[in-house]
Amino acid sequence: MLKNKKAETTLVEQVIFYVLNLFFIISLMIFVYNSVSGASITEERYAKTIALSIDSLKPGTEFNISISKLYELAEKNKISEPVISIQNNLVSVKVSKSGGYGFQFVSSNDFIYEINRQEKGKEVLFIKIL
Amino acid sequence: MKVISLFDSKNNRAELLSIWWFFVLVIIGVGVVAGTFMFAADKIDARITQSEVISNKILGCISDTGVFDARVLEEDFDIFSYCQINKIIFQDSGKYVLKISVNKKIGDDWVSLRSDILGGNNGLIANCMLGNNLVAEEYPRCSEKTILLLDSQQDVIQLKILVGSNYEYGV
Numbered sequence: 001m002l003k004n005k006k007a008e009t010t011l012v013e014q015v016i017f018y019v020l021n022l023f024f025i026i027s028l029m030i031f032v033y034n035s036v037s038g039a040s041i042t043e044e045r046y047a048k049t050i051a052l053s054i055d056s057l058k059p060g061t062e063f064n065i066s067i068s069k070l071y072e073l074a075e076k077n078k079i080s081e082p083v084i085s086i087q088n089n090l091v092s093v094k095v096s097k098s099g100g101y102g103f104q105f106v107s108s109n110d111f112i113y114e115i116n117r118q119e120k121g122k123e124v125l126f127i128k129i130l
Numbered sequence: 131m132k133v134i135s136l137f138d139s140k141n142n143r144a145e146l147l148s149i150w151w152f153f154v155l156v157i158i159g160v161g162v163v164a165g166t167f168m169f170a171a172d173k174i175d176a177r178i179t180q181s182e183v184i185s186n187k188i189l190g191c192i193s194d195t196g197v198f199d200a201r202v203l204e205e206d207f208d209i210f211s212y213c214q215i216n217k218i219i220f221q222d223s224g225k226y227v228l229k230i231s232v233n234k235k236i237g238d239d240w241v242s243l244r245s246d247i248l249g250g251n252n253g254l255i256a257n258c259m260l261g262n263n264l265v266a267e268e269y270p271r272c273s274e275k276t277i278l279l280l281d282s283q284q285d286v287i288q289l290k291i292l293v294g295s296n297y298e299y300g301v
Contacts, residue, residue: 017146
């Protein structure tokens with residue numbers, strides 16, 4: 001009887017132990033994922049990608065960059081839509097109320113850009129180097 | 131299956147939910163959180179990529195068809211307007227540097243065809259290669275290319291292009 005009681009306690013203890021361990025590991029993974037895919041890193045990554053793309057492409061080139069991730073983050077951060085502005089050789093991306101990141105490009109080629117958001121989840125930034 | 135515990139209690143029973151286990155969790159948690167914050171706070175260093183991009187842009191501009199563009203040899207040649215590079219940003223920010231040497235092979239020697247084309251903050255040139263080889267955050271990251279081209283007389287022209295960027299952080 002005593003032995004059974006001891007064994008039962010150990011089993012309950014083991015279950016709690018494993019559940020808590022699992023909970024701890026999952027919490028850490030969620031924390032790491034949220035941190036590395038957060039607004040500030042995403043803003044920086046998109047601003048640099050767009051700026052370096054403008055610098056590297058020759059006149060006449062058109063390109064599209066998927067920006068659905070920016071819309072997803074903007075929605076999560078409760079702003080109506082992400083702000084992407086390209087003017088005075090500066091690409092600015094903002095997907096949170098307090099954030100925002102700008103990166104300069106050195107090309108003086110003229111270009112046009114527009115955001116195509118015909119379908120939710122498939123938003124695209126179109127840029128044409130003139 | 132026997133579960134190994136950190137230590138046995140007075141009852142000689144495996145004790146999984148011990149204070150030591152919580153201690154280990156705290157240590158791991160603090161380590162992961164600190165590491166993540168350090169990673170997230172670190173900026174994406176795009177300087178070497180930017181140097182490569184500008185260098186390729188210049189290269190494509192003055193040797194677009196694989197033939198050396200003789201206009202580079204004109205003394206009043208302006209690389210910025212010719213290659214569509216914003217001179218104000220490149221010169222005034224102090225974050226960029228550009229150096230182009232044009233040489234021609236005569237006999238066994240390379241002879242310079244014109245004075246070096248310089249632009250931006252020339253003070254960065256000395257730190258260029260140091261920045262590429264050392265872990266020195268303040269130093270620029272540079273791209274250096276040497277290519278051979280043919281001119282209109284089918285002579286071999288050597289172009290050395292050095293572009294450096296120290297524009298690490300955005301705004």
